[in-house]
Amino acid sequence: MTDTDWSSGSWTNEPERVERDGDVLLVTAREGSDAWRVTSYGFVHDDEHALLAPMAPGTAVEVAFVLDFSAQFDQAGVFLRVDAETWMKAGIEHSDGADSLGAVVTRGMSDWSLSPVSDWTGRTVTVRASRSGDAVTIRARVDDGDWRLVRVAPLDPAATVTAGPFCCAPTRAGLTVRFVSWRSVPADASLHPEH
Template identity: 65%
Template sequence: MQDLVAAGAWTNEPERAVLDGDVLRVTAVEGSDAWRTTSYGFVHDSEHALLQLTEGSFAVEASFVLDHSEQFDQAGVFLRVDDRNWIKGGVEFSDGVQQLGAVVTHEFSDWSVAPVPEWAGRVVTVRASRDGDAVTIRAWADGEEPRLVRVAHLAADAVVSAGLFCAAPTRAGLTVTFTGYRGGAPDTSLH
């Protein structure tokens, strides 16, 4: 975590970010989000993503305490090429339940989710693995095996910055407690 904080840069400064040993507590600005056009008609590029430039194939993991409680509270990992091409994977509170999902944006955003109410209050890890023209997103709660969330396209020649993120589209006061962050080699297999 300390390496990311020292070498990374925020896409948008959060209200507050406090590093305490290996724990990073990030308080999101009300109205922060990442979305482009689809269905809603708006563009939001105000998420709080702490990113580092990557090269070639890689994987990043972010772990956090899942205590989201308001509509669209969210945290996880973020891969950014530019403001029109990016991928976020994580857990978002939507329609009264924790939802594991991903948003893939190539000019327009799409969204996939699956409910994980049993993860509430636990430490969740989200992993994005980039190899060639693919990003594989997996996630799990402590004590569980990783589950596949999404396989998405990302141009093999794209220059990518990657790291952790959070956002609070509908409220003030969301503080995400990130308990770990790791980077390394990509996954060796899809299954």
């Protein structure tokens, strides 16, 4: 496990404000920021705040943050980018009054999946994106709990990928996300745990 220094990444779009509090990074999102392509809504948003660094095959990136959302579509987690039309985001999104664990996978057009995690509010959430072979496997957990499988998505093994923490605030000003860690770890050994 290797901690990634906050200064080693580059922002896709500059946040409203970025502050250091010891090892913690406080990121305040710009109102209206989001990442989405076309599906169902008909618009393209590519003004997310993602702090990205190169992600090699056979590695995983883990991002941890404190879950404290209140407005529609507040979101944070991990972002993987190949290009403007090929990317993934996974983490927590506040949708229709509930915090939910989910992912958006975009290959020209975005898709979206969510599952409520109301008991995670106020706790530390860690999201892991693991790159192995022709896939990215997304897992998440709260505090030191068990990892939960979120998504398995295809990814070209030869693709040049950048990855790291992200946040967005599509509907309001003033969302500040407290990111507590950004790490590089070995890719998951298998899709399912040994029994």
